[in-house]
Amino acid sequence: MSHQANRGEETGAPVQRALLESINSPADLRPLSRAQLKVLADELRSFLLESVSRTGGHLSSNLGTVELTIALHHVFNTPYDRVVWDVGHQSYPHKILTGRREAMATLKQLGGISGFPRRAESQYDTFGTGHSSTSISAALGMAHGARLKGENRRAVAVIGDGALTGGMAFEALNHGGYAGGAGLPDMLVILNDNDMSISPPVGALNRYLARLMSGKFYATAREGAKSVLRNTPLYEFAKRFEEHTKGMVVPGTIFEEFGFNYVGPIDGHDLDSLVPTLENLRNAKGPQFLHVVTKKGYGYELAEADPINYHGPGKFDPAVGLKKPASAPKQTFTQVFGQWLCDMAEADNRLVGITPAMREGSGMVEFEQRFPTRYHDVGIAEQHAVTFAAGLACEGLKPVVAIYSTFLQRGYDQLIHDVALQNLPVVFAVDRAGLVGADGATHAGAYDIAYLRCVPNMSVLAPADERECRRALTSAYRQQHPVAVRYPRGAGVGVPVVSELDELPWGKGEVRRQGQRIAILAFGSLLYPALQAAEKLDATVANMRFVKPLDEALMLDLARSHDAIVTVEDGCLPGGAGGAVLEALSRHGLNVPVLTLGLPDEFIEHGDHGKLMALCGLDAAGIEQSVLKRFGVPLSVVSPAAA
Structure with missing residues (x-):
């Protein structure tokens, strides 16, 4: 389906999807003929495009997995057979075919379904994902679990070529092909390769070879020949000949070396190739590896031509495609960092x-365009990224690691052992700090303050707006020890950014509003809702800027001149900036009431960012109400007689 092809969607006329609407579970599609499966693929792709264009979400990756998803649920007995989707941003067709077609209208919305697989959402979501490179490990655990329980169930991991760059995937492959005392697992790894085009070898001949190599005849003949030749001088020659001959046909030598039987590459959009190959592999014993080639955005010309911009679009008209905004939006923190x-x-x-x-x-x-020799994309390998930066710092260079808060968690040991322990000047530009809205708990940057501030030699900065973010990055860069600058997803409040590379006074906050009785210590972008709340409370507000080193002089001055302290942060409360304030007050022997406001000790689900912050009590109204509930009415509204 091209973006011009489906006239019903363009004109608003009802789109007929009779076959798709008859599928309420995978059991409904298993009796379908190959011809019906192809019709189902067209209807599913059409529905997917229409649905995501209305809600926003991941599009290119899901358009590319339509046929693969249909084939998996047609061949395997899901959910008894386990299918694990790596990352999970390509699992929308899976959700649609497993009873959640109507729920797609609530995708990523508060109270709606997640954009990623979740065990609590469906029995077909066998493993919760959101981060990459975990699928093979999880499926391997499931395969060995079935073996230990004596259950004849299959485990399938679907992993993309990008996720396969993660070291964890190779750790799992290394384990999966090793028998040991537990024996070899009956599992299938499917590499969904959507980075290369479907070249001429991926056609009729390759389909035949893939079916041949995945079938019983090939396996029986191969093992029979080995048994006959095993004790002869020809055995090693035959083994090498097989490896080199197969290597000329398929690029799977590395996976064979891990102990997996490699099959492919095959066309991931060709059900006549996918279905029989999966049927053969379903019954194969031991670890199997199937290489399928798909195209991101397949079936929608605009997404095929521009899979990056259509990777996670907001709402749009499929007939028109994505439009550039009429007016320039506010600058995002990410853009501030990039400049x-x-x-x-x-x-x-x-x-x-x-x-x-x-x-x-x-x-x-x-x-990357301006400084290609100083730009390194290391792939989905956060641990390597951190230690690579440490190595650069050892040579007198100044590495800046741009990384999401939730992904820095994956390089935590390296941050401590390789960077902080050696006190190396690495800057961590920690994007997506705090809640991220629609992507939910798997991507929320709720924990970076807590897990960073406890590390010796590490400093943590939390700028409040765009201009301060630039100054904080400059300040961090000019230090001779590791520093993290955390900033949220999306736009700031619109504070103009100056071109100078000026610094913040190191370790110093500032009073932004002078009030009475209550002093609010704001960390990061929550300064602005704190200022709004302070207007009604007549409270003092300090922009703390630094979580570590904490501006203790400012904090002590405010604690001694006010009746109570309130801390506000968009991170988890346990171990957060509020905890740092409490620790400092305790060290100085000050017994002043403290109210800490931040993210609760629970995983916050997906939804509109503003609504989620309000539910957590971190908007202006929530801050005001929390202060009033704890400390009573503001001093400014108390009448002289009452006082």
Whole structure:
């Protein structure tokens, strides 16, 4: 289906999807003929495009997995057979076919279904995902679990070529092909390769070879020949000949070396190839590896031509495609970082920029174009990214690691052992700090303050707005120890950013509003709702800027001159900035009432960012109400007689 092809969607006429509407579970599609499965694929792709265009969400990756999803649920007995979707941003067709077609209208919305697999959402979501490279480990655990329980169930991991760059995937492959005392698992790894085009070898001949190599005849003949030749001088020659001959046909030598039987590559949009190959592999014993080639955005020309921009679009008209905004929106924190990175690289040729496969998301496109020799995308390998930065710092360079808060968690040991322990000057530009809205708990940057401030030698900055973010990055860069600058997703309040590379006074906050009785210590972008609340409370507000080193002089002055302290942060309360304030007050022997406001000790689900912050009591009204509930009416509204 091209973006011009489905006239019903363009004109608003009802779109007929009779076959799709008859599928309420995978059991409904298993009796379908191959011809019916192809019709179902067209209807599913049409529905997917229409649905995501109304809600926003991941599009390109899901358009590319329509046929693969249909084939998996047609061949395997799900949910008894386990299918694990790596990352999970390509699982929308899976959700639609497993009883959640109507619920797609609530995708990523508060109270609606998640954009990723969730065990609590459906029995067909066998493993919750959101981060990459976990599927093979999980499926391997499921395969061995079935073996130990004596259950004849299959485990399938579907992993993309990007996720396969993660070291964890190779750790799982290394384990999966090793028998040991437990024996070899009966599992299938499917590599969904959507980075390469479907070249001529991926056609009729390759389909035949894939079916041949996945079938019983090939396996029996191969093992029979080995048994006959095993004790002869010809055995090693035959083994090498098989490996080299197969290597000329398929690029799977590395997976064979891990102990997996490699099959493919095959066309991931060709059900006549997918179905029989999966049927053969379903009955194969031991670890199997199937390489399928798909195209991101398949079936929608605009997404095929621009899979990056259509990776996670907001709402749009499928007949028109994505439009550029009529007016320039407010600058995002990510854009501030991207411009700062280029400006600082221009000023200092020691700067090296590093990203773990998030060039666009982290705002590094221009940096790569302007400074290609100092740009490193290390793939989905956060641990390597951190230690690689440490190695650069050892040579006198100034590495800047642009990384999401939730992904920095994956490189925590390296942050402690390889960077902080050696006190190396690595800057961590921690994007997506705090709640992220529609992507939910798997991507929320709720924990970085807590897990960073406890590390010796590490400093943590929390700028309040766009201009302060640029100054904080400059301040961090000019230190000779590791520093993290955390900032949220999306736009700031619209504070103009100056071109200078000026610094913040190191370790110093500032009073932004002078009031009475209550002093609010705000960390990060919650300064602005705190200021709004303070107007009604007549409270003092301090923009703390630094979580570590904490401006203890400012904090002590406010604690001694006010009746109570309130801390506000968009991170988890346990171990957060409020805890740092309490610890400092305790060290100085000050017994002043303290109210800590932040994210509760629970996983916050997906939904509109503003609504989620309000539910957590972190908007202006929520801050005001929490202060009133704890400390009573503000002093400014108490009448002289009552006082």
